[in-house]
Amino acid sequence: MLKSRGNRWSRTIVFANMVIAVVIILLVLLWTGRNNVPAVIAGMMVVPVVWDSLSRGIQAVDKKLLELAQCYRFSRWKTLTLIYLPSLRPHILSALTTAGGLAWKSGVAAEVLCLPEPSLGQRIYYTKYYLDIPELFAWTAVTVALSLLLERLLRAGLARWGRRWGT
Numbered sequence: 306m307l308k309s310r311g312n313r314w315s316r317t318i319v320f321a322n323m324v325i326a327v328v329i330i331l332l333v334l335l336w337t338g339r340n341n342v343p344a345v346i347a348g349m350m351v352v353p354v355v356w357d358s359l360s361r362g363i364q365a366v367d368k369k370l371l372e373l374a375q376c377y378r379f380s381r382w383k384t385l386t387l388i389y390l391p392s393l394r395p396h397i398l399s400a401l402t403t404a405g406g407l408a409w410k411s412g413v414a415a416e417v418l419c420l421p422e423p424s425l426g427q428r429i430y431y432t433k434y435y436l437d438i439p440e441l442f443a444w445t446a447v448t449v450a451l452s453l454l455l456e457r458l459l460r461a462g463l464a465r466w467g468r469r470w471g472t
Contacts, residue, residue, distance in 0.1 A: 330342060342415050343413075343415040344412070346412065347412040350408065351411075355400045362392065362397070367388075401463055409451075409452050409456075413425055413429070413448055416430075429441065432444055
């Protein structure tokens with residue numbers, strides 16, 4: 306039922322991973338305008354990570370469970386909810402946790418290059434531009450602190466969601 310799309314999508318994901326991030330940021334800047342760049346770049350950086358994790362999870366689903374579902378003539382929905390989702394749970398939680406941190410880092414990096422108003426990346430860029438080293442360290446500390454807070458909130462939310470999801 307759920308199989309990774311194989312060669313075409315895998316090659317696309319590998320290509321997206323290999324292209325230089327700065328080039329992508331500049332192209333997105335030209336195509337979408339500076340205020341949309343961080344969100345687009347964060348999404349582009351996260352998709353390959355989530356795709357890879359879920360592809361591996363789908364391949365790791367127990368074939369005997371799938372055979373059992375086929376023998377009992379489970380519907381596609383029942384197979385999805387009773388076999389695939391519980392099997393994919395650790396992969397989904399891991400992918401989302403990793404994706405959150407990666408989205409944050411790539412979003413701030415994109416902000417430094419495209420300077421949307423107002424943003425952390427813009428503040429970091431201007432402190433670097435004016436050689437205000439103490440303020441640069443302060444903005445870096447704010448970025449790291451927000452990153453840690455976001456990661457902690459994301460982990461807590463995902464752990465709570467995972468417990469409610471059950472298995």
